[in-house]
Structure formats: structure tokens, C-alpha cells
Amino acid sequence: MSPANERFPVFFVGAGPGDPELITVKGQRLLREADCIVYTGSLVPEALLVGVKAEVHNSAGLNLDEVMALVISAQQNGKRVVRLHTGDPSIYGAINEQIARLLAAKISFQVVPGVSSTVATAAALATELTLPEVSQTVIITRRAGRTPVPEQESLASLASHQATMLILLSIGMIKEVVADLLSGGYPQDTPVAVVEKVSWPEERVLRGTLATIAAQVTEAGITKTAIIAVGKVLASAPPPALSKLYDRHFSHGYRDAAQ
DSSP: OOOOOSSOOEEEEEOBSSOTTOSOHHHHHHHHHOSEEEEOTTTSOGGGGTTOOSEEEEOTTOOHHHHHHHHHHHHHTTOOEEEEESBOTTSSOOOHHHHHHHHHTTOOEEEEOOOOHHHHHHHHTTOOSOBTTTBOOEEEEEOOSSSOOOGGGOHHHHHTTOOEEEEESOGGGHHHHHHHHHHHTOOTTOEEEEEESTTSTTOEEEEEETTTHHHHHHHHTOOSSEEEEESGGGOSSOOSSOOSTTOTTOOBTTBOOOO
């Protein structure tokens, strides 16, 4: 947080993935208390804003200068300001550039985490993202498009680990995504799922493999607002090893192993 010299900090609040009930209790309280809310209207559901007393601004059509002019002006006029982001603000939330403007204006701020679309995707698929002896690593990434990615973080490079991967902001390049993952080492029969508009009423789930998913996505007409989940954790067969957490032969600080 930056040095405070005013009554109210600006709150960056994670709105969750789409279901209006998947916002934190703190986030919901801050919305009720706010005098000014600047929200990402292309992805944040209107239902979250029903009944708020605040003046509400949709930032979907605004650039950074316009967004921050709203936020800074409202805060300097003594208003409680919430900058409402989809999912969790720390994942593709573009908050650092906004924070830099607040620091320059000597305005304090707080970041309130939200439910990320990545974990909502795992919930929609009814799976863990980490399984013993299958995958202990989760990679959250995107494919290079108009926004570049560091060369060492290309999909092909990351695919060499064959860890669980959640690929955001890339569904419109599904054929290229598949080609990158195959060239990086995932086998063609690697399970893949695509979840469109996760947790929204119109949520859709496709399941396939790297050999089939591109055609499935094309046939379904999914072109945006979808997450691509890749990895053996998505397999329908039972995992080869069980967690030690509930193994009766495994002791820990709260339980003795069975004899």
C-alpha cells in the first residue's frame, strides 16, 4: 500500500469469475459501501451491481487515462472508490499500471483477492489441478498474440514439463495452441477441456484430447471468454496414487498411523 494521506483508499476488488455469489464477503461489503464503482463491464456481471448506492462507470470502452481520471477524481473528492475487476485482480488484471498512477498521485490503495476463473474452471470440471504422481505443478499462461510473451515462456517451452496447464486469452487460436503443445511434448491423447464463460448461466464445457479439441471448439463456435485446461489430471480414470493426507498408514501431527 502507498502512503496514506486521505480518508479512503482505492480498493481493487476481485469480482469472481461470473457467478455473482462467487465474490468474497469483503468484496461484497465494499461494493455496498462504495460511492463510486469503476467496473469491467465486458466480464463483470450486472447482477453484482444491483442495489448499490454508488455511481457506476463501465470501463469496457475506456483507456487507462480515462479509467484513472475517474478513479483519482472520485477519490480526491472524498468518495469511497472500488475498481472492480473480473476474477482475481492479480491474474491478467492489469493492476500494476493502475497502481503506478495511484502512487504518483500519493493515493493509498488495497487489493482484495477474488475467485479466479482458473479455480472456477477446476470446479466446473470437478477435478483437482494437482494429483499425487500425476502433476504437482499448475501453469497459468497464455499464447502470444497481439500481446507478446517472453520467448522462454512459449507454450511449446512450457509444454515440455507436461504439468497441468490452464491457458487463458487464447481460445481464438486453438489450432495454434494445440500445435504448440504437441511440439512441446504433450502426447496427442493428452486430456483437454475447454470451459466457456465459467460459472455463468451459459457456461459450456467441452472435453476431448489434443487430437480432437480444435475441431470440437470450431464446431461449437467458441471464440472468446474460455479457458483451455490441459493435462493428465483431467483423465476420467482413477489416479494411480492416493493422497497421503487421509491414508490410514500415514502419520502426521494430528493423527497416528494405523498399526
